[in-house]
Amino acid sequence: MCPEWLLGMKGATMKLSSVYVSTALAIALGATTPDGIAHGQGAAGSGTEVFPTIFTNDSVDPSADGARQFQNAAANATRQGDCVRARVTVVVPKGDPLFQPSLAAARRDALLQLLGDQARYFRFDLDTEGKANQNDVKMEYLTGPDHEPPRLSVTWTPPNGHRVKPGDKIKADARARDDANRWQTGVKEINFLVRPENRLFGFHQFDRQCEGEVRTNQTAQDYTVPDNPPPLIRLAVQAIDYAGNEVDQLAEFPTADWVGTLVWSMDVNIEPTQTSTGTHAKRSGRADLGLTQKRDGTVEGTLRGSQTSDNWWGYAGGTQFCRWRTEAPADVRAKLDGAYEQARGYPMFQASEVVATIREQLVESRKCMSPTVQSDVSQELKGMLPGLVHKLARSGDNRYVAKEDILTGGLEAHYVLTLRRAEN
Numbered sequence: 001m002c003p004e005w006l007l008g009m010k011g012a013t014m015k016l017s018s019v020y021v022s023t024a025l026a027i028a029l030g031a032t033t034p035d036g037i038a039h040g041q042g043a044a045g046s047g048t049e050v051f052p053t054i055f056t057n058d059s060v061d062p063s064a065d066g067a068r069q070f071q072n073a074a075a076n077a078t079r080q081g082d083c084v085r086a087r088v089t090v091v092v093p094k095g096d097p098l099f100q101p102s103l104a105a106a107r108r109d110a111l112l113q114l115l116g117d118q119a120r121y122f123r124f125d126l127d128t129e130g131k132a133n134q135n136d137v138k139m140e141y142l143t144g145p146d147h148e149p150p151r152l153s154v155t156w157t158p159p160n161g162h163r164v165k166p167g168d169k170i171k172a173d174a175r176a177r178d179d180a181n182r183w184q185t186g187v188k189e190i191n192f193l194v195r196p197e198n199r200l201f202g203f204h205q206f207d208r209q210c211e212g213e214v215r216t217n218q219t220a221q222d223y224t225v226p227d228n229p230p231p232l233i234r235l236a237v238q239a240i241d242y243a244g245n246e247v248d249q250l251a252e253f254p255t256a257d258w259v260g261t262l263v264w265s266m267d268v269n270i271e272p273t274q275t276s277t278g279t280h281a282k283r284s285g286r287a288d289l290g291l292t293q294k295r296d297g298t299v300e301g302t303l304r305g306s307q308t309s310d311n312w313w314g315y316a317g318g319t320q321f322c323r324w325r326t327e328a329p330a331d332v333r334a335k336l337d338g339a340y341e342q343a344r345g346y347p348m349f350q351a352s353e354v355v356a357t358i359r360e361q362l363v364e365s366r367k368c369m370s371p372t373v374q375s376d377v378s379q380e381l382k383g384m385l386p387g388l389v390h391k392l393a394r395s396g397d398n399r400y401v402a403k404e405d406i407l408t409g410g411l412e413a414h415y416v417l418t419l420r421r422a423e424n
Contacts, residue, residue, distance in 0.1 A: 087139070091135065105126060191238040255290060256301055258293065259420060302334070310326075319366070321366055350389070401419075
């Protein structure tokens with residue numbers, strides 16, 4: 001004999017039926033927002049949770065403990081816009097082809113009332129092929145942790161590495177994809193950046209994707225080469241998904257016949273005692289250089305970059321000490337001139353009018369009377385450059401590379417110079 005709740009209900013005949021629940025359905029069922037639904041602010045859920053004791057036998061009324069467990073699990077389903085957060089499967093034992101589907105549907109309706117106005121974020125399936133005495137409710141989270149960045153491809157016009165001049169336009173055509181399955185959240189934005197300043201020259205934002213939606217997000221942006229450009233124009237395209245994962249693609253465009261980089265680092269460590277001062281100082285920098293070669297073989301150009309420093313001075317035990325640090329990278333620049341040497345295959349050059357002043361601000365101290373420290377390291381860079389240029393040797397990637405390492409006393413310094421001919 002059929003129970004009273006079955007009278008007047010139309011039974012389903014499919015083994016598994018999917019129901020995408022809307023707010024209207026929840027309201028029609030007389031749903032109210034229960035305590036315990038935290039609008040996705042609980043701990044993020046992942047994987048699948050099984051609740052075997054929400055319903056027993058032929059009951060359609062959730063047990064008190066089962067209802068509480070179900071609501072807590074629903075609160076743990078991370079909210080991602082209007083996307084479905086979790087798939088709920090109501091399992092009943094295989095049996096009567098009319099009674100069992102109706103039993104599963106009635107239990108689904110009871111769970112909808114527990115979800116209240118959050119029901120629209122959950123998809124329900126009915127499984128009427130369960131084992132004997134199986135009355136499970138399964139919640140499979142569709143918004144698990146997304147740790148994978150989007151896939152990004154960029155077409156550069158002109159191609160990456162080619163020489164440009166003031167007024168030229170560089171086009172970046174970007175395509176990003178973050179397949180929004182149970183693990184990935186979809187591309188949120190694509191940014192176009194000038195490095196190293198990370199200055200935007202364009203961006204595009206995209207609507208959120210939901211599970212099962214596959215979309216390639218495409219956008220393009222032009223960059224105009226400015227007057228008096230740096231030796232190397234560095235551009236980046238950055239794709240970010242809705243979980244905050246990001247991926248970059250970089251490109252460099254030389255503005256001279258010969259381009260390269262100078263990278264340096266220096267560490268000074270002199271241990272203090274109770275009666276004599278010591279120091280722990282770090283300084284590092286990077287500069288790009290560009291050389292234009294004239295018909296007579298002479299070259300001239302510029303070096304542009306920056307450096308930072310962190311400098312501690314004081315006595316052991318911290319009875320008196322000062323610590324200074326650059327608040328922002330300090331400019332480094334110089335003029336370059338020289339001549340191409342056929343035998344070497346690259347130009348020899350030197351620096352003049354070097355500007356390399358560091359101004360540090362006091363960040364920690366005890367009994368320190370100097371709020372700022374200023375030092376000029378221009379002669380160091382000017383004196384180091386000719387020796388590095390002389391040591392340049394061809395590497396396997398059509399570059400010339402030179403290295404200089406200094407290890408003496410408490411000083412450790414490293415310099416690396418690279419140089420290559422720009423592609424036209």
